[in-house]
Structure formats: structure tokens, C-alpha cells
Amino acid sequence: MQFPYFQFPVIGDPLIIELDAVLHVFISHGVAIGMVFMIVLAEYLGYKRKAEAWERLAWEAIKPTVIIITGIGAVTGVGIWFITAGLVPPAIGSMLRVFFWPWFIEWNVFFWEVVVILVYYFTWHRWQGARKASHVHLGFGYVALGSLSAFLITGILAFMLTSDGWPHNRSLWLAFFNPSFLSQLCWRLSIALAMGALFIILYISFFHDGAKAFRQQAVSYYAMILILPLIGMIATGWWWFDTIPPGFKAHAKPSILIWVFAENIRWFWVFHIGGGIILGLLILAALIRNVPAARVLIIPSTLVVLFAVAEYERVREFIRGPYLMPGYMYANEIMLTEHELFTKEGMLPNAYWFKRMAPTATLEQEGAFLFAQNCGTCHTIGGKNDIRDRFAGRTERGIYVILGRTEQMVPWMPPFSGTDEERSKMSHFLDQLVAHKLELEEPSRYPSAEQGGTD
Numbered sequence: 494m495q496f497p498y499f500q501f502p503v504i505g506d507p508l509i510i511e512l513d514a515v516l517h518v519f520i521s522h523g524v525a526i527g528m529v530f531m532i533v534l535a536e537y538l539g540y541k542r543k544a545e546a547w548e549r550l551a552w553e554a555i556k557p558t559v560i561i562i563t564g565i566g567a568v569t570g571v572g573i574w575f576i577t578a579g580l581v582p583p584a585i586g587s588m589l590r591v592f593f594w595p596w597f598i599e600w601n602v603f604f605w606e607v608v609v610i611l612v613y614y615f616t617w618h619r620w621q622g623a624r625k626a627s628h629v630h631l632g633f634g635y636v637a638l639g640s641l642s643a644f645l646i647t648g649i650l651a652f653m654l655t656s657d658g659w660p661h662n663r664s665l666w667l668a669f670f671n672p673s674f675l676s677q678l679c680w681r682l683s684i685a686l687a688m689g690a691l692f693i694i695l696y697i698s699f700f701h702d703g704a705k706a707f708r709q710q711a712v713s714y715y716a717m718i719l720i721l722p723l724i725g726m727i728a729t730g731w732w733w734f735d736t737i738p739p740g741f742k743a744h745a746k747p748s749i750l751i752w753v754f755a756e757n758i759r760w761f762w763v764f765h766i767g768g769g770i771i772l773g774l775l776i777l778a779a780l781i782r783n784v785p786a787a788r789v790l791i792i793p794s795t796l797v798v799l800f801a802v803a804e805y806e807r808v809r810e811f812i813r814g815p816y817l818m819p820g821y822m823y824a825n826e827i828m829l830t831e832h833e834l835f836t837k838e839g840m841l842p843n844a845y846w847f848k849r850m851a852p853t854a855t856l857e858q859e860g861a862f863l864f865a866q867n868c869g870t871c872h873t874i875g876g877k878n879d880i881r882d883r884f885a886g887r888t889e890r891g892i893y894v895i896l897g898r899t900e901q902m903v904p905w906m907p908p909f910s911g912t913d914e915e916r917s918k919m920s921h922f923l924d925q926l927v928a929h930k931l932e933l934e935e936p937s938r939y940p941s942a943e944q945g946g947t948d
């Protein structure tokens with residue numbers, strides 16, 4: 494079913510989803526799981542070694558951490574729902590139907606996460622002495638709940654890449670425990686701990702006013718911990734890449750080679766090897782307990798890991814093109830079965846909302862609708878990945894030919910869905926658009942029913 498179309502202005506749909514989702518990953522993984530783990534560890538060390546300094550570090554670091562988790566973390570998480578429900582309703586609707594129970598359980602888990610982190614925070618001073626051990630357990634309990642959230646969401650995310658047998662057998666179990674699930678879960682837990690260790694080193698070297706000797710000890714302790722998840726990141730990233738189909742692997746290179754990398758691949762290696770060296774130097778500085786050097790290196794090191802996380806998420810989201818769910822739905826949210834129907838019978842006669850909103854639609858309105866449904870998830874008019882640029886210099890006939898081959902031109906682009914007549918209508922619309930003969934009210938909006946087309 495097609496929904497009335499809305500596109501995020503200028504930067505387009507994919508980027509606005511990415512911006513919110515990647516920030517959410519930094520917080521949900523790096524702060525909620527990673528940073529809290531490091532804090533509970535400090536609390537545990539304080540309790541076990543009867544070391545007041547560790548206890549103080551834990552108590553001071555938990556304050557901003559709780560605010561970030563319950564504030565920005567929760568809001569960006571809900572934001573993913575708002576944004577995707579607004580921009581890609583067929584996609585999110587289908588996913589909800591397949592994964593209703595995992596999501597239902599996840600919402601409950603999330604509720605308990607919020608309860609536990611608040612109880613953990615507010616009972617800090619009351620649960621001292623004999624109850625301290627329970628308090629530490631509560632802290633680790635929170636980390637376990639956070640990891641359970643990661644478990645539940647990863648099944649759904651991994652499915653979007655390796656749906657495996659689901660399109661044929663519709664088994665929820667097989668869909669959830671799909672081929673790239675376990676490796677991705679291990680990767681997510683690794684990055685959570687790596688980001689957590691970096692965040693706490695950042696906190697200690699900039700904000701914590703404990704004694705110098707303690708800060709040296711704490712920084713070297715967390716640097717030691719950091720080594721393991723960094724190795725884990727590389728190993729599980731490799732493992733994950735091994736679990737995805739070869740066709741998708743081929744898209745990995747173009748997905749990374751954007752920005753300055755596209756102009757010169759040497760920059761790619763400079764960035765990645767340089768990033769590795771910065772991280773190595775940070776660990777070295779921290780291990781020899783040189784806090785001033787660690788302070789200089791911690792910000793670039795954190796940026797390196799955040800960049801690596803964003804890069805992974807980009808590759809993961811990008812390479813499954815032309816599909817949103819392989820074997821079931823294309824990236825433009827048209828189901829594979831719908832594609833066949835639209836090719837045979839046409840998209841317009843089957844567009845329930847469009848037919849009612851614009852019973853007397855002009856040729857341009859029809860063309861705009863076909864464009865929005867077919868290409869609008871990735872191409873804007875006048876913004877990022879502008880369709881005018883993509884077709885600049887082409888004739889209407891040329892556009893018509895290209896419309897029949899979009900899936901061959903760029904391997905992650907879905908085919909055009911519609912009859913031959915609709916293909917002509919859309920070519921006409923695009924030709925007018927490229928030649929600036931259409932007066933669209935705003936570059937990214939399409940003519941609405943009331944507005945009437947311009948000819």
C-alpha cells in the first residue's frame with residue numbers, strides 16, 4: 494500500500510534517519526552499555542578494595558551518564574520511530590508485523606532499563622555498607638538489560654541484510670536468528686565496551702578532580718580494558734563481513750568510498766591507518782600513566798572509534814541495496830510482489846490514496862507521484878542526490894530508456910515499477926523538471942491535489 498508521500502527537505506530521507514540513528518547508537522551502545530559498565534566496575538573496585546577514590550569516580554561519573562541516557566538516549570531512540578514512521582511507513586509497518594514480539598519484548602525491556610538506572614542512581618547513598626554488593630549487582634543488571642536490548646534489536650537489523658529463508662518460509666525464528674545476527678551482536682557489544690572505555694578515560698582526564706596518582710592508575714586500568722574490545726571490533730567486524738552474501742559484499746567498496754575517499758583512495762588508507770596509530774598511542778600513553786599525553790590523544794581517539802562505528806552502520810545499511818528486506822521489499826519500499834503487479838497493471842490504478850486525493854490528476858501530478866514512489870526515498874528535487882543533476886543533459890527519450898535500466902546503472906538501485914505508459918509519464922515529468930519548466934512550490938515538495946499542475 495502506498496502512503497501519501499513526504500520527503501525530508503534538502504538533505505533527503507536517508508541522511509536525516511542516519512543522523513538520528515547514529516547518535517542513538519553512540520549513546521545506546523557507548524554510554525548505556527559501555528560507560529555504565531565501566532562505572533559499575535569502578536564501584537565494584539571501590540567496594541572490593543575498600544578504595545574510596547574508585548567509589549568517588551563512579552559516583553561522579555554516573556550523574557552525567559544518567560542524564561545523557563534518560564535524556565538524549567531515550568529521545569533519539571524514540572526519534573528513530575517518529576522519523577521512520579513519517580518517512581518510510583511501509584518499511585517500518587512491514588518490519589513491525591514480522592517482528593511484533595521481539596519489539597514488544599524490547600519495549601518492556603526498555604521500560605525496566607529506565608526503572609533500573611533510576612533506582613541505581615537514587616539508591617547510591619542509601620545502599621552502602623552491607624547493601625553495597627546488591628547495588629553493584631543492580632548496576633551490572635542494568636548492563637545486562639542494555640545488552641538484552643542490543644540482542645533484540647540486532648536480530649531485526651541483521652534480518653534487513655540477511656533475511657535468509659524468511660521470504661519463503663515466514664518463520665520468525667529463522668528470521669530473527671539469521672546468518673549475520675550473532676556476528677553483528679558480538680560486534681555491537683565490542684563497540685559498546687570500546688566506546689565506554691574511551692568515554693571514561695575522557696571523563697577522567699578532563700573532568701575528574703581526583704588525586705594525580707589515582708587518575709594515573711585509573712587511566713591505565715581502563716586503557717588495558719580498552720585493548721580487548723578493540724581487538725574484538727576488528728575480529729567480529731571481519732566475521733560479520735564473512736556472513737553476508739557475495740552480491741552485497743561487492744557494494745561495500747562504493748559504500749565507503751565517499752567524501753574525500755572517492756577522489757583518492759589513498760585518503761582512505763591514511764584515515765584508517767592513521768586512526769589505528771592514534772589509538773595505539775593513546776593506549777601507550779595511558780599504560781605508562783602519562784595523563785597529559787592521554788588527554789591530548791583521547792579526543793582524536795574517541796573520534797576515530799565513533800567514525801568507525803558510523804562507517805560500519807553506513808556499510809551495513811548501504812550494501813543491502815536494492816533491497817530494504819532482501820527477497821521481500823525494495824529500497825524504495827515497493828514489495829517484490831507489488832513490483833510485478835505494478836508492471837502488469839500499473840501503479841496509478843493501484844494507488845488507493847492517490848486516486849482519492851487527485852481524481853483528476855494532471856500528467857505532471859501523475860509523473861510526480863510515480864517519481865516519489867519509485868525514487869523519492871533516495872533522490873530529492875533540488876537537495877542531496879538531486880534527480881535533476883542525475884538526469885541533466887538527457888532528452889525525454891533518454892530518460893525513458895534509463896528508467897528501464899535503473900537497476901543495471903547502479904547496482905543498489907531498484908528497478909522502475911509501473912507500466913510502459915507510466916514510464917513515459919514519468920519520463921515526461923522528469924524531462925520538464927530537469928528543464929526547469931515546472932514551478933514546484935518548494936524544491937522538495939511535489940504538486941499536491943489542490944495545487945494543480947503547471948504545464
Ligand code: HEC
Nearest residue numbers: 814824825867868870871883899902903905906907908909
Ligand atoms: C536505494 C536508493 C535509490 C533509489 C530508490 C533510486 N536511486 Fe538512483 N541513485 C542512487 C544513488 C546512491 C546514486 C548515485 C550513484 C553514484 O554516485 O555513483 C544514484 C544515481 C542515479 C542516476 C545516475 C547514474 C549514473 O551512473 O550516472 C540516475 C539516472 C538515477 N539514479 C535514477 C534513478 C531513478 C529514475 C530512480 C527511480 C526509479 C532511482 N534512481 C532510484 C540511489 C537510488
